[in-house]
Amino acid sequence: GENVEQHPSTLSVQEGDSAVIKCTxxxxxxxxxxWYKQELGKRPQLIIDIRSNVGEKKDQRIAVTLNKTAKxxxxxxxxxxxxxxxxxxxxxxxxxxxxTFGKGTHLIIQP
Amino acid sequence: GAVVSQHxxxxxxxxxxxxxxxxxxxxxxxxxxxWYRQFPKQSLMLMATSNEGSKATYEQGVEKDKFLINHASLxxxxxTVTSAHPEDSSFYICSASPQAGGxxxxxxxxxxxx
Numbered sequence: 001g002e003n004v005e006q007h008p009s010t011l012s013v014q015e016g017d018s019a020v021i022k023c024t025x026x027x028x029x030x031x032x033x034x035w036y037k038q039e040l041g042k043r044p045q046l047i048i049d050i051r052s053n054v055g056e057k058k059d060q061r062i063a064v065t066l067n068k069t070a071k072x073x074x075x076x077x078x079x080x081x082x083x084x085x086x087x088x089x090x091x092x093x094x095x096x097x098x099x100t101f102g103k104g105t106h107l108i109i110q111p
Numbered sequence: 112g113a114v115v116s117q118h119x120x121x122x123x124x125x126x127x128x129x130x131x132x133x134x135x136x137x138x139x140x141x142x143x144x145x146w147y148r149q150f151p152k153q154s155l156m157l158m159a160t161s162n163e164g165s166k167a168t169y170e171q172g173v174e175k176d177k178f179l180i181n182h183a184s185l186x187x188x189x190x191t192v193t194s195a196h197p198e199d200s201s202f203y204i205c206s207a208s209p210q211a212g213g214x215x216x217x218x219x220x221x222x223x224x225x
Contacts, residue, residue, distance in 0.1 A: 001171075034213065043204060043216040044155070089154060098145045098157040098170075099206075099214065 002027040002094035006102025014110050019080055021105045023090035024072040032093040033066060033073045037086045038104075044089060048075070077107075085109045113139050113209035117217025124195055124224055132190045132220045134205030140185035141207035145214075146178075149202040161188040195224040 003026040013019045025033075031052040036044035050057045050064045050073065057064050063076040077084055087106050091099040114137040124130050134144055142163045147155040159180055160168040167180035179191040192199055204219040 041202070041219070041221070043218050046213060049213060097143055097208065098160055099155075100157065101154045103154045 002030060002092055002100040004090060004092050004100050004102045006090050006105060008105060009103065010106045010108070012108040012110055013080055015080055015082060017080055019075075019077045019084070019107055021075045021088055021090070021107070022072060023074070023092075023102050024070075025092040025094075025100075026071065027092070027094040028068075028071065030092040030094040033064070034091050034099070035064060035075045036089045036091065036101075038089060039086055047088075080109050082109050082111060113207075113215045115205060115207050115215045115217040117205055117220060119220060120218060121221045122223070124222070126196055126224055127194055129191055129193045130195055130222060132192075132203055132205075132222075134188045134190070134207075134217050136186045136207050136209075136215075139207075139209045141188075141209075142185060143208065144182060144188040145206040146180065146188075146190050147204045147206065149204065149219075151202075155204065158190075161190075163188075192222065195222070197224045200224045 006023045034049035035047050037047050038044045048059050048062050048064050050066050061078045066073040087104045089104050090102040116135045118133050144161040146158045148158050149155045157170050158173045161180045161182040163182045169175045182188040200223050202219050205217040206214045208214050
């Protein structure tokens with residue numbers, strides 16, 4: 001089955017700086033890679049996603065890049081703000097339809 | 112947008128009893144729904160894929176006789192935790208994939224077994 005590795009587990013950045021979270025996946029058949037933000041006790045919120053036929057996607061301060069050859073994808077958040085503090089999960093959809101999640105990154109924005 | 116409703120949001124039950132969690136797609140039909148479990152400070156783990164009108168597909172290590180899944184209609188899937196024990200205490204969350212793509216998550220159920 002699919003295996004998704006996510007790094008780092010904790011990331012602390014100064015407000016206004018950029019944050020980068022990286023994930024790798026194992027199943028070359030995976031074709032959909034979403035990123036979620038999760039507040040404590042709440043459902044995951046989709047912040048951006050990318051499909052395997054695209055190398056990069058951007059939405060305002062958030063961007064995702066995908067390298068299919070290397071089987072890794074990254075989340076980039078620029079001009080970080082206090083409200084960006086949360087746990088972020090990457091995920092991949094492989095042969096089956098369900099998502100395999102990374103272990104999560106606790107992003108801390110320091111004022 | 113696509114909405115998935117999940118109930119109850121919180122439940123406390125005694126050890127040995129069963130608990131049913133409902134997941135409904137409110138404005139779209141879902142032939143497939145997904146059930147995840149999330150322990151504190153951990154990631155979401157796919158437990159099973161619920162298929163309308165047929166048997167669910169369980170992930171390796173998930174006991175199908177303990178976690179009963181029923182998907183009797185195109186808008187409703189239920190997860191029953193049977194003979195619950197304290198180690199089953201967790202956050203259970205369902206998900207469905209609307210026609211437009213992507214995944215919509217329910218609000219989750221916090222199960223506490225005492």
